[in-house]
Amino acid sequence: MNHLKNTLRQCVIVFGCLAVAELFVSLTGIRFPSALIGMLLLTLLLKLGWVKLDWVQGIADFLLGHLGLFFVPPGVALMLHFELIRAEWLPIAVATLVSTVAVLALTGWAYQLARRCK
Amino acid sequence: MSALSNALAGNPAIPISLTIGAFWAAQVLQQRLKLMLLNPILMATAAIILLLQLAGIPYESYHEGAQYLEFLLKPAIVALGVPLYLQLEQIKKQAVLILLSQLVACVIGVVSAVLIARWLGASHAVAISLAPKSATTPIAIEVTRLMGGIPALSAIIVILTGIFGAVCGLTVLRWLAIKSPIARGLALGAAAHAVGTSHAMQLNRKLGAYSSLGLIVNGTLTGLLTPYLLHWLG
Numbered sequence: 293m294n295h296l297k298n299t300l301r302q303c304v305i306v307f308g309c310l311a312v313a314e315l316f317v318s319l320t321g322i323r324f325p326s327a328l329i330g331m332l333l334l335t336l337l338l339k340l341g342w343v344k345l346d347w348v349q350g351i352a353d354f355l356l357g358h359l360g361l362f363f364v365p366p367g368v369a370l371m372l373h374f375e376l377i378r379a380e381w382l383p384i385a386v387a388t389l390v391s392t393v394a395v396l397a398l399t400g401w402a403y404q405l406a407r408r409c410k
Numbered sequence: 411m412s413a414l415s416n417a418l419a420g421n422p423a424i425p426i427s428l429t430i431g432a433f434w435a436a437q438v439l440q441q442r443l444k445l446m447l448l449n450p451i452l453m454a455t456a457a458i459i460l461l462l463q464l465a466g467i468p469y470e471s472y473h474e475g476a477q478y479l480e481f482l483l484k485p486a487i488v489a490l491g492v493p494l495y496l497q498l499e500q501i502k503k504q505a506v507l508i509l510l511s512q513l514v515a516c517v518i519g520v521v522s523a524v525l526i527a528r529w530l531g532a533s534h535a536v537a538i539s540l541a542p543k544s545a546t547t548p549i550a551i552e553v554t555r556l557m558g559g560i561p562a563l564s565a566i567i568v569i570l571t572g573i574f575g576a577v578c579g580l581t582v583l584r585w586l587a588i589k590s591p592i593a594r595g596l597a598l599g600a601a602a603h604a605v606g607t608s609h610a611m612q613l614n615r616k617l618g619a620y621s622s623l624g625l626i627v628n629g630t631l632t633g634l635l636t637p638y639l640l641h642w643l644g
Binding site: 306307309310313323324325326327328330331332333334335338339345348349351352355356358359360361362363364365366367368369370371372373376377380382383384386387388389390391392393394395396397398399400401402403404406407 | 425429430432433437450451452454455458459462463469472473476477479480482483484485486487488489490491492493494495496498506507508510511512514515518519522523524526527528529530531532533535536537540543544546547548549551552553556560561562563565566567569570571574575579582583586588589590592593594596597598600601602604624629630633634637
């Protein structure tokens with residue numbers, strides 16, 4: 293039964309971080325994704341040693357290993373916006389491709405340049 | 411509403427198993443054919459849309475059950491705290507360089523996407539939905555929802571960005587004479603998030619580690635700064 297107890301602990305930690313973050317967002321009213329606050333909270337708890345790595349490693353591997361699956365339902369909502377995409381496919385496609393190349397180039401150059409200057 | 415649509419709406423197990431089944435089948439297909447372009451997210455999404463359209467089932471009936479899977483995106487972002495913690499030492503050693511390059515990535519990614527889209531005549535909602543395209547999907551969806559864009563459009567744009575970055579990213583970096591594996595990894599993760607990172611992971615561990623760092627830091631910065639950048643862009 294030991295592994296089941298650990299599973300519950302893993303769930304409590306990850307969902308607990310999310311719950312605290314949600315509470316924080318709704319109480320303060322800040323416009324920031326709650327899940328990111330939960331992520332930083334989990335990192336902090338691990339760093340402080342209040343949460344041990346092996347307490348959360350299993351559930352983290354599970355969630356991150358299946359990340360793609362959770363993208364499918366929001367993706368399916370695309371069927372609600374076919375009209376919009378038909379009307380604006382050109383700006384969407386060009387902005388996506390050009391901006392992605394720009395990010396690749398400038399991130400790489402920024403790192404290399406900054407390291408040379410250092 | 412048809413009987414089929416009613417059954418789907420009333421039973422979360424049907425859309426959930428449909429989604430998991432489609433994703434699993436797509437993953438198996440991609441592994442067999444070894445083609446990056448056959449991204450399982452893309453294929454599963456397309457298959458489900460096709461099925462719903464053919465059966466005449468409205469999205470709402472599907473979503474009533476599928477929302478439980480979608481919810482797991484949030485704890486999944488929280489779980490990113492684990493790889494972030496594992497790389498804290500690495501981050502500390504090069505904190506300034508990493509932060510600087512990711513700050514450039516975040517600002518360029520958001521500003522260039524919005525400006526290009528507007529220049530080509532995109533509507534306000536579409537331009538906003540393009541802004542967080544280099545962040546990983548859960549972050550991008552949250553940002554878009556927060557800013558009044560179209561989360562579903564962001565989700566698809568993010569996935570397409572990731573596939574493009576994974577397939578063409580290294581070629582682009584080679585053309586641009588970006589040779590350092592650290593710079594390449596950071597750039598891949600920053601531009602193509604989790605999809606680029608999983609590709610980098612397959613090629614080389616160091617590339618993968620820095621790519622996941624780029625994914626996390628750029629994702630976080632994009633989540634933090636996009637509202638301000640959009641405000642500044644007007």
